[in-house]
Amino acid sequence: QEAAQLPEKFSAGVKIALVRQLASGDYFQQWLLGAQEQAKALNVDLRISDARNNNDQQATDLQRAIDQKPDAIIVDHGLAATVNPLIDKAVEAGIPVVAFDVETENPEVVSIQQSDEDAGKRLGEELVKGIGGSGDVAYTYVAGFAPLDRRNRGWEEVKKANSGIKQVAKFGKVSDSTANDTQEQANAVITANPDLKAVLAPYDEFAKGVVNALEQANKTDVKVYGGDISTPDIGVMTKEGSPWVATIATDPANVGRVAVRAAALKLNGDAIDREVLIPQTIITQDFLKENSIKTLEDLRAKLPDLNTQDTATADWIPKS
Ligand code: SR1
Known part of the structure; x- marks a missing residue:
């Protein structure tokens, strides 16, 4: 779906660094697909690094992202002791920061988690x-x-x-x-x-x-x-x-989309809560069987509320 009209800076293209601690496994792969889909709809160049659970590497990746002065940074997972000093540094450098699944106290950071x-x-x-x-x-x-x-x-x-x-x-x-x-x-x-x-x-x-x-x-x-x-x-x-x-x-792809939208709002100077909570749903084996659910697509069709499309959004952000 097309956005009503992207703000001027988005039409010109913006860069968001996505600094990941982990990327292997179904959850993280689906999350990334959602983030990439939302980034594409917003004309965002998403620059991704994956530290493969090496915390020193994630610190290096985050420092490199700060040095490159992107329009925003999304920190996806990370040990508090590793990422918080660098998150503070990014904020001091004037870079909007969104943290997903990170314990951070910086009041300038949008902190997202799945309740x-x-x-x-x-x-x-x-x-x-x-x-x-x-x-x-x-x-x-x-x-x-x-x-x-x-x-x-x-x-x-x-x-x-x-x-x-x-x-x-x-x-x-x-x-x-x-x-x-x-x-x-x-x-x-x-x-x-x-x-x-x-x-x-x-x-x-x-x-x-x-x-x-x-x-x-x-x-x-x-x-x-x-x-x-x-x-x-x-x-x-x-x-x-x-x-x-x-x-x-949650639907991990939805969470990835929320993270990119939050970064887009923040870098555009739009209002956004400091804490964004995405609800989780109990899904039983019986429910899956009774409804012949075989794929995540089937599940999304049965539980449309997994897509929290009204979370962290604005009129100019395309719904996905
Ligand atoms: C190692 S942390 C793994 C968790 O991160 C995300 O919150 C997913 O829900 C996953 O369970």
């Missing part, structure tokens, strides 16, 4: 309900990643309110092959905990690793409560006998 504390709480409550209120539970978590830390706060609240839940293991690894690395750890956790009733895995790469491990161990009666959604995730959830019974998710 993660609430998501961790709701997913945890779904798990408690699903196992009848008590039992052994394993949990995948790596500290330092803002969305995981926020979801963890939600889960901690659920545990506090449900004394019958016994967390018997905490594991997980974020890497360039998170699912495989987490699967290896899950093998040991499953063997060591024969009475396991469920695994809380609030990131799809974690969930996929756990599902593979449970299938290999013939323990698909252990329920998996995951995070995120993609076409391959839908395939895993709806496979005959899959232990992945529910996930909490």
